[in-house]
Amino acid sequence: MDETARRIFHILSGIVFVVLIHYDIVGKFFFAVAVVMGLLISLMSMKIKVPVLYNVLKYLDRKHDIKSFPGKGAVFYGTGIFLSLVLFDKDIAMAAIMILALGDAVAPMIGKYGKIEHPLNKKKKIEGIIAGAIAGALGAWLFIGWYEALAAAIIAMAVESIGIKMKENPLNDNILMPVTAGATVWAIRVLASI
Numbered sequence: 001m002d003e004t005a006r007r008i009f010h011i012l013s014g015i016v017f018v019v020l021i022h023y024d025i026v027g028k029f030f031f032a033v034a035v036v037m038g039l040l041i042s043l044m045s046m047k048i049k050v051p052v053l054y055n056v057l058k059y060l061d062r063k064h065d066i067k068s069f070p071g072k073g074a075v076f077y078g079t080g081i082f083l084s085l086v087l088f089d090k091d092i093a094m095a096a097i098m099i100l101a102l103g104d105a106v107a108p109m110i111g112k113y114g115k116i117e118h119p120l121n122k123k124k125k126i127e128g129i130i131a132g133a134i135a136g137a138l139g140a141w142l143f144i145g146w147y148e149a150l151a152a153a154i155i156a157m158a159v160e161s162i163g164i165k166m167k168e169n170p171l172n173d174n175i176l177m178p179v180t181a182g183a184t185v186w187a188i189r190v191l192a193s194i
Contacts, residue, residue: 160176
């Protein structure tokens with residue numbers, strides 16, 4: 001799958017998950033099981049190529065992940081959603097997931113046409129980061145106040161764009177973005193209640 005198709009899948013799956021969460025069709029337990037199952041399937045896929053599963057992974061996964069961590073994107077996406085649901089109230093979690101789904105996908109789609117390099121990360125373009133923040137904020141605004149949505153999207157996109165590393169390994173944005181977005185909204189609400 002090319003990157004544009006993968007990003008569209010990223011957006012659509014995030015929206016579908018938010019709708020399912022909103023109507024209480026799925027929740028924390030579903031995503032906990034999905035992540036564990038995803039890890040088990042990933043481990044199995046490194047040992048044997050199950051025909052249907054391998055074809056799905058070949059289509060949806062990045063080539064370098066198929067050998068080292070099949071299904072990596074999906075596992076971390078599910079983990080990010082799970083953590084959002086565990087750490088935050090439902091409205092904040094859904095907003096954080098929308099920032100992940102929309103912001104993370106729109107930023108590189110627009111950024112590839114951008115001209116202004118990020119001063120701390122030459123792989124990113126400022127135009128993409130701004131577009132991602134706007135898209136994420138619009139999606140989050142369905143569930144939280146506009147100022148919370150905008151602040152959460154801007155901060156999540158800024159943190160993601162820097163490329164934070166832990167022991168030389170970059171933190172996965174599918175986890176980093178929703179947790180950062182959710183923590184931002186939570187902090188705004190705590191400060192507003194003082």
